[in-house]
Amino acid sequence: MLKNKIVKVPNMVKTVKKVDSVVTPRRRISLGKSGGAIEKVSKVLSRPVSGVPRVSPNCNIRVIVRVRPTNEKEQQENYQNVVKVIDDQMLIFDPKDDEQPFFYHGVQQKRRDLLKKPKRDVTFVFDRVFNDNSSNIEVFTNSTKSLIDALMDGCNCSVFAYGATGAGKTFTMIGNTECPGITYLTMRELFQRKNDLSAEREFELMVTYIEVYNELVKDLLNPGQPLNLREDSKFGVVISGVKGHKINDPEEMFNLLRQGNKRRTQHPTDANAESSRSHAVFQVYIQMTIKGTREVRRAKLSMIDLAGSERGSSTGYVGARFKEGANINKSLLALGNCINSLADGHRHVPYRDSKLTRLLKDSLGGNCHTIMIANISPSSLSFDDTYNTLKYANQAKRIKTNITRNIVNVDMHVDQYIKLVSDLQTENASLKAEVAQLKSELLGRSTPEATSASVSCNEQKRSSLNKTHVIEQALVSNEQENVDPTSLQFFNAFVDKKKVLLEREFQLQSSELGMSVRRKLNNETEARLSIFYLDTPTKEETRKKLNEQAQRHEKKEIRTNAEIQENRKLQVELDGKIAEILDIHPELNEINKFAMLEIEALKNKYERDLEKKEKNLILDEYNAKCKLLESMANLTGSLFLAVGGKDDAPKHIKKKYEELVATFDGKKCLRWRDDDTKSHLDSGLSSLTSIQSAPEDKCQAPKRKIELDSQVSLEITSRNNESFTISKNSSPAASIVAKAYKNPSAKRLALAVSPRRRMSPQSKTPPRGKLTSRNRDRLPGNKTPRPDTARLNGKKAVTKSSSSRPKWI
Ligand SMILES: Nc1ncnc2c1ncn2[C@@H]1O[C@H](COP(=O)(O)OP(=O)(O)OP(=O)(O)O)[C@@H](O)[C@H]1O
Secondary structure, three states, X not given: OOOOOOEEOOXXXXXXXXXXXXXXXXXXXXXXXXXXXXXXXXXXXXXXXXXXXXXXXXXXXXXXXXXXXXXXXXXXXXXXXXXXXXXXXXXXXXXXXXXXXXXXXXXEEOOOOOOOOOOOOEEEEOOEEEOOOOOHHHHHHOOHHHHHHHHHHOOOEEXXXXXXXXXXXXXXXXXXXXXXXXXXXXXXXXXXXXXXXXXXXXXXXXXXXXEEEOOEEEEOOOOOOOEEXXXXXXXXXXXXXXXXXXXXXXXXXXXXXXXXXXXXXXXXXXXXXXXXXXXXXXXXXXXXXXXXXXXXXXXXXXXXXXXXXXXXXXXXXXXXXXXXXXXXXXXXXXXXXXXXXXXXXXXXXXXXXXXXXXXXXXXXXXXOEEEEEEEEXXXXXXXXXXXXXXXXXXXXXXXXXXXXXXXXXXXXXXXXHHHHHHHHHHHHHHHHHHHHHHHHHHHOOOOHHHHHHHHHHHHHHHHHHHHHHHHHHHHHHHOOOOOOXXXXXXXXXXXXXXXXXXXXXXXXXXXXXXXXXXXXXXXXXXXXXXXXXXXXXXXXXXXXXXXXXXXXXXXXXXXXXXXXXXXXXXXXXXXXXXXXXXXXXXXXXXXXXXXXXXXXXXXXXXXXXXXXXXXXXXXXXXXXXXXXXXXXXXXXHHHHHHOOHHHHOOHHXXXXXXXXXXXXXXXXXXXXXXXXXXXXXXXXXXXXXXXXXXXOOOOOOOOOOOOOOOOOOEEEEOOOOOEEEEOOXXXXXXXXXXXXXXXXXXXXXXXXXXXXXXXXXXXXOOOOOOOOHHHHHHOOOOOOOOOOHHHHOOOOOOOOOHHHOOOOO
């Protein structure tokens, strides 16, 4: 099995058995073992291959071979035909079956003449093979026509004709008035498409026509000094100083082409009386603006007619013509080397060995749909040239190009970028201010961050505008800079890496933020826990869980911190590398400014995301605390009511309660049910706090008479085994306790608020539910009130600990 190699078929039909398969990078066809295999293969191969090179990230160069008709000289001198076209994808070079029979003494010999060279008999398979009958229109229809789609998509396209002198390159590319070449036909199609799309897109077309002669680049449309080649990060290889000509129709373009051709260096060669001795490059720059979206697409079409190769020794030229030939061969040799390196997947491709290969860099190894047209002569007169051309073409099939669409928004690019940066910065600043404001609201005082954030918000707006001015200038001048491609590649790689690191850093920061908030919440829960609960097994379990969580978070935080530090170190290293490149290649400075702007925009975006996250976390915390306050307020109100409200509550409790109500007053999340009728301070009962939304608010409106069944009397046992009975005749507060006591969930409340007075076991009757001064003294009072929700929750009704007494909030 042969892979990616020229396949030798010793005898086309009869000996085809010897070949297992023909392998091309695109398809592999089993030749089988029968005599009709070639026909079978031809049939398979002649199925239409993907004619349209789709926009794909990775695609092979399309290689097309065109065999020209034999010329007068070849016919007259009866040169043998060494190329046999099998079908539209396969040809055999120097086939065996065309061998002349060998006679000895009048008898045909089975063995051939041993003095004769053995037949090469090599089968080649290409994307397309055109025989000597094919017209330029046919070639166009099956090759470059499909490129128009790619161009409209914003992809670069390139077509180059390769072959020996007189093989038909210029005829294919340029043609003549009667038979225009594929350049004209492609342009005509392009204009057709332009007209079709004129309602949706605005087009701008510009052409240049240059030649590379003796390693000098010359403008064929504006003769003058030789030009320089340079590489541009946006446009790839560009010719500095070349003048572009705007064109409006294909005829205008054809006139320019003709005009340029007249200036092209031509000298007669053995094979061609009008041989082109230079490489000609006709380029069309297309800019399309999609009317609706203002999206701008750029594409470059390069049509390249290479100079024909010649075997120097056979020409016998001296002087200028020899130098000319040597230069052509040198550049074609460089092209051959590039093709070999690319096909073999080498990292280093010697593009810089000649002007031609520098020019073709995009077409061969860059962002381009490329078609190589290998022109060959069918006659044995050009045996070696044809064989070499076919070998190169076969190699070129293996080259892959990376294609991306050139979608840029030229008109709006700078503006959009500037706007993006300034928008992000402004949003970032206002978010910071908002967060600081929220923080200050939560803490109940204005924080320095809140003030500085609002100041910095305006400063950032100003600084972003200044920065964008610099960048705008950088972008403009960037286009004029000559940039070394290798350093540019390294530079881009470093910048990309930096972006990746930056993104990671912010991911880590975001998770660190989440963890720190969780840690804070854990601590708060723990603090609450120690206030409210007694040392119950549940409490211990919760504590244990909280501890474990805290440890996990701590470990994770340590790891995250370490990763952030490591990440920052790498970023500093990268900055160093970028600075080094900029030192050596100051031409990259402008591009760097652009890249830094991109990074800044990214940073702003990430910071904004972080701010948003922080804001959300603060809001969540705020809401949770509001809820907590709601339930506390409810409970406090109920407790106050239970101890007799304004009438019976001890003075200090009343005072504290009123203070508390005053604190709550005016807060958005709290509403006083009887606010609209009279001041909540009027009476302890009437100012009972009640959250409108609180679902479990069972407290009744002020002074509402509570009806108790006369039969109901409750015996309440306090934690000190003191007991008393509440009946209909008890005070309203006690009645409420009694009513609440009917509900098991309110048992806790009843126990908590029951006046702790020793009851005579005999009478078991409280003194009408009213608190005496003695009772009052027994209530936890003015000292440091501490709530004991263990009792509130009814978890442990009896305890010896003094700290477990009910505390007032
Ligand atoms: N397919 C074709 N059909 C008819 N004539 C052709 C064809 N191809 C080439 N010719 C003729 O062969 C001659 C040489 O062709 P052309 O000038 O295109 O060769 P070339 O490869 O460009 O040579 P060079 O490299 O020397 O410029 C021309 O007279 C051209 O008209």
